[in-house]
Amino acid sequence: MASGHRSILIAGAGATGLTAALELARRGHLPRIVDSDTGPVALAESRALGVNARTLTLLSPSRVTDAILQEAQQLARFRVTSKGRKLVDLDTTKLPGPYGAIYALAQGHTERLLLGKLSDYEIVPEWQTVVETVAGDLSKPRVTMRKADGSTETAEFDIVIGADGSHSAVRKAVGIDFPGEALETSFYLADFRYAVPIDAGFAEINLVDPGIIGRLPVTRDVLRYISTLPDFERRIQHPAPVVERVWASDFRVHFRHVDRMAKGNVFLAGDAAHIHSPAGARGMNLGIEDACWLAWLISEGREKEYAALRIPAVQTVLKQTYRLTSLITMSNRVAIAIRNLAAPLMLRIPAFSQNLLRSVSGYDTQSPPWIDGAL
Ligand SMILES: Cc1cc2nc3c(=O)[nH]c(=O)nc-3n(C[C@H](O)[C@H](O)[C@H](O)COP(=O)(O)OP(=O)(O)OC[C@H]3O[C@@H](n4cnc5c(N)ncnc54)[C@H](O)[C@@H]3O)c2cc1C
Incomplete structure (x- = not known):
């Protein structure tokens, strides 16, 4: 094992930071992981729902995948409709390899499964610990952290991983821009x-032009509706009597990514390095992918290759997500008519539907060389 004794700090115990910690731990490292919050994402906040086949592949060596598959809903079909007409009906199970293209599991559950596996290595995040500054010679970064009791700790680490989300303090401290x-x-x-179980086996986007209303299962009796329309709730045709509105949120869409994912021995991963629209459900998956690659490279003593290896994957996903977002949010009537005519025809071309499936499954980025037979 190369460089197993190096001191590693992970800032952020979201899906990205927890994955980095777990992947490092199972290779014999003992990272510290700190988070400003009091615990993982609340179970009621579904947030990132889509867990794609690439993530399942990446989390299979740690066996988190087995646990995800026990809890998640497989999205066997992905549909796009417009005024009652089906434009796209993709069978997401027709994929080589052991997994379907995409499953649904609320982010809080995914994070708890990661936390559970991490505890097998006796690693527990230090909650309510805020990374305030990263300074000094970045080949041995000096980090100041503020604890819940108001005290501060300053320590040097061989490696710092900034997995501290889109407002990343680590990114700002080392002066990496976030253009977009x-x-x-x-x-x-x-x-x-x-009140009763609903059909949780598919995801659907209804194009109401201009605008969309998407429907995704969260569990057997909870559905998420997501829309570009502020008044979308009154347009929903619920499949069964509603017991409660579990959670609601809204967010503005940004497309941003860093030009460099590392500076000295400080590395950025997940939302700290890239953010984009939820179209395609790639956000959390891409962060998990960053974390797995970084952990593998650190273990191989090859972490200097991280930025060059990951930037192309980030660019691919942002380009793909941007295209998808433009397609579902277009407002020009002529463009909408052309899209609605072309989409079903394009889907009949096997190469086109295969490409779409590759992107939904996350297989459009580089496959992990450390997992035998990975797609
Ligand atoms: C309301 C909402 C809905 C979303 N819906 C979707 C969706 O439908 N599909 C999708 O793919 N994605 C969605 N996302 C985005 C998805 O949640 C993120 O892509 C994903 O969480 C990224 O994981 P991460 O670990 O990189 O960052 P985060 O989940 O943001 O985790 C960062 C962690 O760092 C901690 N932190 C922050 N600053 C510091 C600091 N200074 N010191 C220490 N710790 C710090 C935070 O407390 C947090 O736990 C949604 C996000 C939100 C907020």
Whole structure:
């Protein structure tokens, strides 16, 4: 094992930071992981729902995948409809390899499964610990952290991983820019619990032009509706009587990524390095992918290759997500008519539907060389 004794600090115990910690731990490292919050994402906040086949592949060596598959809903079909007409009906199970393209599991559950496996290595995040500064010679970064009791700790680490989300203090401290744009579009979402189990086997986007209303299962009796329309809730045709509105949120869409994912021995991963629209459900998956690659490279003593290896994957996903977002949020009537005519025809071309499936499954980025037979 190369460089197993190096001191590693992970800032952020979200999906990205927890994955980095777990992947390092199972290779014999003992990282410290700190988080400013009091615990993982609340179970009621579904947030990142889509867990794709690439993530399942990446989390299979740690056996988190087995646990995810026990809890998640497989999205066997992905549909796009417009005024009652089906434009796209993709069978997401027709994929080589052991997994379907995409499953649904609320982010809080995924994070708890990661935490559970991490505890097998006796690693527990230090909650309510805020990374305030990263300074000094970045080949041996000096980090100042503030604890819950108001005390501060300053320590040097061989490696610092900034997995501290889109407002990353680590990124700002080392002076890495986060260029990109904020779209005019906002997304609004609400999760509803029903009195009886609902059909949780598919995801659907209804194009209401201009705008969309998406429907995704959270559990057997909870559905998420996501929309670009602030008043979308009154347009929902619920499949069963509603028991409660479990959670609601809204967010403005940004497309941003760093030009460099590392500076000295400080590395950025997940939302700290890239953010984009939820179209395609790639956000959390891409962060998990960053974390797995970084952990492998650190263990191999090859972490200097991280940025060069990951930037192309980030660019691929952001380009793909941007295209998808433009397609579902277009407002020009002529463009909408052309899209609605072309989409079903394009889907009949096997190469086109295969490409779409590759992107939904996350197989459009480089496959992990450390997992035998990975796609
Ligand atoms: C309301 C909402 C809805 C979303 N819906 C979707 C969706 O439908 N699909 C999708 O793919 N994605 C969605 N996302 C995005 C998805 O949640 C993120 O892509 C994913 O959480 C990224 O994981 P991460 O670990 O990189 O960052 P985060 O989940 O942001 O985790 C970062 C962690 O760092 C901690 N932290 C922050 N600053 C510091 C600091 N200074 N010191 C120590 N710790 C710190 C935070 O407490 C947090 O726990 C949604 C996000 C939100 C907020």
